[in-house]
Amino acid sequence: MREPESEQSQQSTAEDRHASWLELFFDLIVVAGTAQLAHLLHGRPSLPDVGLFILLFLAFWMIWMCFTVYGNVIGDRARTWTMLLGMLGMAVLAASVAGVHEGEHQQAFAITYVLLRLVARRAWRRSGKMLEEWPIGQFTAGVTPWLVSIWVDGPARYWLWAAGLAIDLWTTLSASARKRQADAEARRNERTGHSPTLTLAQVDPVHLGERLGLFTLIVLGESVVQLVDVASEAGWDHALEFSGLAAFLLLVSLWQLSLVHGYGGVPNLRESALPPRLVLFLHWVTNGTLTALAAGLGAAMEHRHGQLPTGGRWVLCASLSVYFVLAVVAALVPRRTAQTPGEWGRLLGRLLPPLVLSLAIGLFGGGLPTPVVVWSLVAAAGWSLLGHLARPERTGLPNDA
Structure with missing residues (x-):
């Protein structure tokens, strides 16, 4: 070695x-x-x-x-x-x-x-x-x-x-x-x-993080392509504008969580917090869910005037739910210092509500109009992002240097 x-x-x-x-x-x-x-x-x-x-x-x-x-x-x-x-x-x-x-x-x-x-x-x-x-x-x-x-x-x-x-x-x-x-x-x-x-x-963690992050950027770009493809062939009305804005804001939130406040495309993960082999595994799951999310956003844009089919809604909500599970895991697993109950409570209060909301929409959102579904997911991602924006110097865990 x-x-x-x-x-x-x-x-x-x-x-x-x-x-x-x-x-x-x-x-x-x-x-x-x-x-x-x-x-x-x-x-x-x-x-x-x-x-x-x-x-x-x-x-x-x-x-x-x-x-x-x-x-x-x-x-x-x-x-x-x-x-x-x-x-x-x-x-x-x-x-x-x-x-x-x-x-x-x-x-x-x-x-x-x-x-x-x-x-x-x-x-x-x-x-x-x-x-x-x-x-x-x-x-x-x-x-x-x-x-x-x-x-x-x-x-x-x-x-x-x-x-x-x-x-x-x-x-x-x-x-x-x-x-x-x-x-x-x-x-x-x-x-x-x-x-x-x-x-x-041994791997070079800085270079590896850059390559993994570039992969995630490309996957997020596929969501943008899905949105542009639908918009280029559809009549431009308020439903298109409303749904397109929501989808864009959702992608902005995921970009922030994965690349600005994460490592290698994995949300809430810090460099060297986990062994590289575990980082690679989390990267696969993260980008698989983001690729599925791209398909779900494309379906949402196509059904913007009505309700999402059950399969499309589940692809959209389940992929985002898995993403939030990864965000929770990446924040909780590499803990190095003892946390007080209040600190754990604040952390879980930022991480768990987005997961619960996205799961609830997948389970019970069959009657909701498509724009409401997408804007609800924007709210879920925004909630997860608020903690980082309020304290941008702190990522991953409370009391991190």
Whole structure:
């Protein structure tokens, strides 16, 4: 493991290490991917539709993360063609989403996923580094079910994909990831007779936070695209203006909570408050909910003169509810100092009402006009934001420095 850097060195790294032009170009694929994934929830989505969205979003995000942490650790030595191959493959994944219910598109998605994981693995091995916080970059046990699924038809293919992703999540979140990496390296050395050549690497938290935040900005941008698409084809009346303003204010609030008062796109999270692997997990859930929210806002704009269909209302309210759950978790989990009951009460008073309100609208808001639903969610997000605006120097927890 690397020796701890001096405070001056860390400060220099934080000031100098930013996303490169190659990384920014690579991130453009997120624009296409989130747009295609959000379309899975258009219309009247059912539970199987939501399940398929979660599955495909996780797969897409997993590939993006394999190449993102590679660039984070390797820096300027990252191979351009490796990143461009990843980008091309992710474009194929995005193009496969629209017809993913068809066998040909399913096979294309599975084959491309397997190939991209192998490309990422080869890149990591060539680098001579191991990343404890993202072991699936080096180890591909979770790829095996995907490989088998290429020759399987029907719903079993989706279950194999889910099994592969579950293996990868367990590998990432398991506390024994370091031991498994050491054991695998030891077995490789026994077979070859060579001395260990891999070194344990660490992520650059400042650079990683920037890349994760850029992903979140792109996802929020998909919501803006949804709103503009509807407005460009609709008659401009008071209902459009009223609903569009509400949706815009909701996105502004989420931008503030995720990026101004959060870290890596996760609301209420502070840098270094959690291990990187947990930050990455929260980032996946956060951006999955924001992508679903984009689809929900698009549906709200389309039904602005009446009531949201049940499926559309639940996509909108459930995604925002999960977002508020994450905001609560990110604020409560990394506590470092004892809090008085009054401080806990003030914190929960800022975090829980938005969650309760968004859940209540999802459960009991079937008879509400669409603009009322959206403005209620604006009020929920605004309530969560008020505490930060009142005391902008304090984020995450009471008594934080």
